[in-house]
Amino acid sequence: MATTETDRATVLVIEQDAATRNVIRDYLGRARFNVRIAINGWEALKRMRENVVHLVICQHDSEDVDGSGIREKFLLNPETRDIPFLFLVPEDQPEEQVRALRSGVDDCIETPFDPVVLVARVQAVVERRDSYLRMVRIDPLTRLLNLPTLLDVVREELKRIERYKRHGCLLLLDLDGFAEINAGHGVEMGDLLLTCLAGVILTRIRSVDIAGRFAGQRFLVYLPETDAAGACRLAERIKERFAIVGDGIAGIRVSFSGGVVEAPVHGGAIDELLARAEEALQRAKEQAKGTAVTWSNDLAAPPQAV
Numbered sequence: 001m002a003t004t005e006t007d008r009a010t011v012l013v014i015e016q017d018a019a020t021r022n023v024i025r026d027y028l029g030r031a032r033f034n035v036r037i038a039i040n041g042w043e044a045l046k047r048m049r050e051n052v053v054h055l056v057i058c059q060h061d062s063e064d065v066d067g068s069g070i071r072e073k074f075l076l077n078p079e080t081r082d083i084p085f086l087f088l089v090p091e092d093q094p095e096e097q098v099r100a101l102r103s104g105v106d107d108c109i110e111t112p113f114d115p116v117v118l119v120a121r122v123q124a125v126v127e128r129r130d131s132y133l134r135m136v137r138i139d140p141l142t143r144l145l146n147l148p149t150l151l152d153v154v155r156e157e158l159k160r161i162e163r164y165k166r167h168g169c170l171l172l173l174d175l176d177g178f179a180e181i182n183a184g185h186g187v188e189m190g191d192l193l194l195t196c197l198a199g200v201i202l203t204r205i206r207s208v209d210i211a212g213r214f215a216g217q218r219f220l221v222y223l224p225e226t227d228a229a230g231a232c233r234l235a236e237r238i239k240e241r242f243a244i245v246g247d248g249i250a251g252i253r254v255s256f257s258g259g260v261v262e263a264p265v266h267g268g269a270i271d272e273l274l275a276r277a278e279e280a281l282q283r284a285k286e287q288a289k290g291t292a293v294t295w296s297n298d299l300a301a302p303p304q305a306v
Helices: 018-030 040-050 067-076 094-104 114-138 149-163 178-185 186-205 228-249 269-289
Strands: 010-014 036-038 056-058 085-090 107-111 168-175 210-215 218-223 254-261 291-294
Touching: 010 040, 018 085, 018 114, 036 040, 040 067, 040 107, 040 149, 056 067, 067 085, 067 218, 085 094, 085 114, 094 107, 094 218, 094 254, 107 114, 149 168, 149 210, 149 269, 168 178, 168 228, 168 269, 178 186, 178 291, 186 210, 186 228, 218 254, 228 254, 228 291, 269 291
Parallel strands: 010 036, 010 056, 056 085, 085 107, 254 291
Antiparallel strands: 168 218, 168 254, 210 218
16 A cells, blocks of 8 residues: 555544544554544535545444444445445444445444454455456556546546646557558467557656557557647657567567647547547558647648657
8 A cells, every 4th residue: 555645545434432533543544544533424424525535434333323324325426435334333243243244335343343453454445445446447458547547537637728728638549550460460469569559658658647548459648738749759759669669579560650639729628639639640540650640620731750
């Protein structure tokens, strides 16, 4: 688990008993979790609006806290329904623990609890959820963002561009002759080249850039605070390295074509930008493979070599 202040998981503890709250906060704090405290459901919902929460700990059902009711409210909200819950249940009431587990809660722990065991359970639940999120966000072959996640992230970035009057670029890349590579060298070779290109992209982009597998042999890179000329320069660097890797690993001469669009110059909506990136990419394929074309109204300008 990351230990930086911004990356540490945040745990919301809903508990009226001050002694129990303090024990949980103390031990989870030592384990490098951010801990937020609420004493009832209303305060818990308030804390949710204030901070991103990665896990909730509360009593399953007690005179002070209605854990089932709180979890139901979380499940009804699309923004909070996937947050894991860990219920605290009395050790002398196994039927309550069974009822809690059958409700689909992520884990239960008996009270009074061993603080070390509690921390271990919290770590296990958070790590399982992190693994799940990585699995649903990542393309299994290239290890880049998959298409749904990629589009969601780009949409948010485009909103930021509109809100703060900034700019950014989309770079759509398509591996040239991919069908011929698969036919002549086998699907395994095609997959190897896709993973190589994905790796080259990751080594050439900045930490603020976003890359994902768009479809098949296509990749999409979002470049904040970058103009079209900067996107073309990046495409050139990726192309140069990919040619070396393709020759060294597969003994095949490889290249890709690219389409570049700049927001908001070429549009602000993601569908519009992607359609124009596709137009620019197709022009690159028609004019000379291994080039990148920046979209324009008529696409009459010659492609920029990469």
